[in-house]
Amino acid sequence: MKSESLKFIQTGRKKRQLRFRLVTVSLAVLAILLCGAMLMLGNTIYPVGVVLRALSGEQISGASFAVSTIRLPRMLAGLFAGFAFGLGGTVFQTMLRNPLANPNVIGITSGSSAAAVFFIVILHTSGAIVSAVSVAAGLVTVLIIYLLSRGKSFSIGRLILVGIGIQAMLDAMISYLLLIGAEQDLPAAFRWLSGSLNGSKMDQLPPLFISVLILTPVVLMLSKQLNILELGEQAATSLGVRTDMTRVLLILSSVIMISIATAMTGPIAFVAFLSGPIAKRLIGAGFSSVIPGGLVGVNLVLAADLIGQFAFTVRYPAGIITGILGAPYLIYLLIRMNRKGEL
Template sequence: MTNTNVNIVRAGFYKRRIRYIAVTVVLTVFTAILCSAMLYLGNTRYSPEVILRVLLGEQVKGAAFAIGTIRLPRMLAGLLAGMAFGMAGNTFQTMLRNPLASPDIIGVSSGSGVAAVFCILVLKVSGNIVSISAVIAGLSVAFLIYALSRGGSFSGGRLILIGIGMQAMLNAVISFLLLRANQYDVPAALRWLSGSLNGMKMEDIPALFIVVLLFGCLLVFFGRQLKILELGEQSAVTLGLRTDRTRLLLVLCAVFLIAYATAVTGPIAFVAFLAGPIAGRMAGAGNSNTIPAGLTGAVLVLLADIIGQYAFDIRFPVGIITGILGAPYLIYLLIRMNRTGGAA
């Protein structure tokens, strides 16, 4: 390779790197603006000075309750859950090389949903028991889908088809539980199923923060291996990657993120599905999109919650707004894949 070719390759690398950093910075700033807006907006609006005093621990009359007890937990839950959904969705889509391979499309979120609804309606419990049950169920469904999709060798297309079938079955189980439940318990389950940040408490945040920090950092660490898997099974093996072990670790991290976030906020529709493709379009190729996808997921959740709370006469849960945004994209993607013979 001549020096000229080397310089061209190096220039292309730096150009992609600068674009990646710029997109990440812009998404970070936009996320910070939305977080500030969630702390500011409400029936009573406080000055930035008062908000800062409350965040620093000062007990300002009226503001301490409104900001510290209601708005701050809601904002943190939206931020962390959005990042979890975004990173998990991007991991599945990149690993399986298919934009349809989102946890809320292939049944992982529905697995957590069945466990949570069963706890709410049948066992009549809440809190940590619901979270633990949702994580266990999400992991169990993910590994069942993974095991069924292996056959003689791993197939991403087979995994997606099995996951879609599993999702249909699990959604039927949820419908059965709702029909058999006491009518007075159903509204609580429906609010959870719609995906909502209402009623968030500071007690819900520390565990969610630890899960997002731990497994999010692991996904960032495995970003290079994830990009190698995107090249395909044969290419990854040729490059010396232990594909089965790497894929298992990535699935484990992504499922923990999606299952715990789902347990806290409910299955916020289409965030995991939308975040990765949007981040990929903005950040471009050549870099791991884990961080931009996480930030995009946070932006989607926070923005959708603000729209749902303040753009209409009636307040809508965040999952309703993200569902309205995601459904047209899903239809567009299916039409596009049909026209191109299955290529996204």
């Protein structure tokens, strides 16, 4: 009887493991195809061979500039920012055991956005200064939210409520700044707020590359503790997890990546919100959804940018497309949670 039960468990685990690997590989392959499409498509469509020659450094009239100077930075910005948004959102939702607990909803990206808009429309700055300030503001915002929700003990519900309140305040601040801002500064502010890969430059991207490459292994090393945190505070503590330390490391890693990605591309709406649930639905239970969540984020950003560029007569930023996808899901999620009594 025991051997049959053990065999049944092992068979189930192998099936789940196979599903996890197939989904992860499929998401990675789709991301590679979308990256290729980003390099090939534009006002002029270049075949794969021409793209590869241009990337290798060969000088091809028209193609070298279009591929290496315009399309490659745009693709890399979407690749790394999408991964940062997807991974960070998945970490927040898993750690706090609530799909609403993501940087878009609890005010972290609003903190970065408010600071960036202030520096654009009031101080008339741009470029690296705006990026640095938006990163710092994202970190300060999450620190304030965490401290206000801490109380005598950590509370997920309190964190979400505090975050939603701070987000409302910051969104009101953004609206006020746009209202009083000089007319010539508003296009830059609106372009930043919409979340776009337009204007991505290679020399601006190293902070994004470095943050993702350094902090992703940190999150992966804590993925086991992250899955245990999903069981609840008491269960995690009884299993030997240092909950406060683990939570702080996960939050800092995720927020730094998301803040830097936001500084590079603006707040691309709902990518952090959608990636985790989609990844979990695809891979099923039993395995960490951190890497699949990051890959879903990549695919959402790249696909949204391609759709925004080529599916309509007018070109739209990626954030507009992801916002159209994310808003109905948020409404559906709120209705479902309300019916279950989770709100």
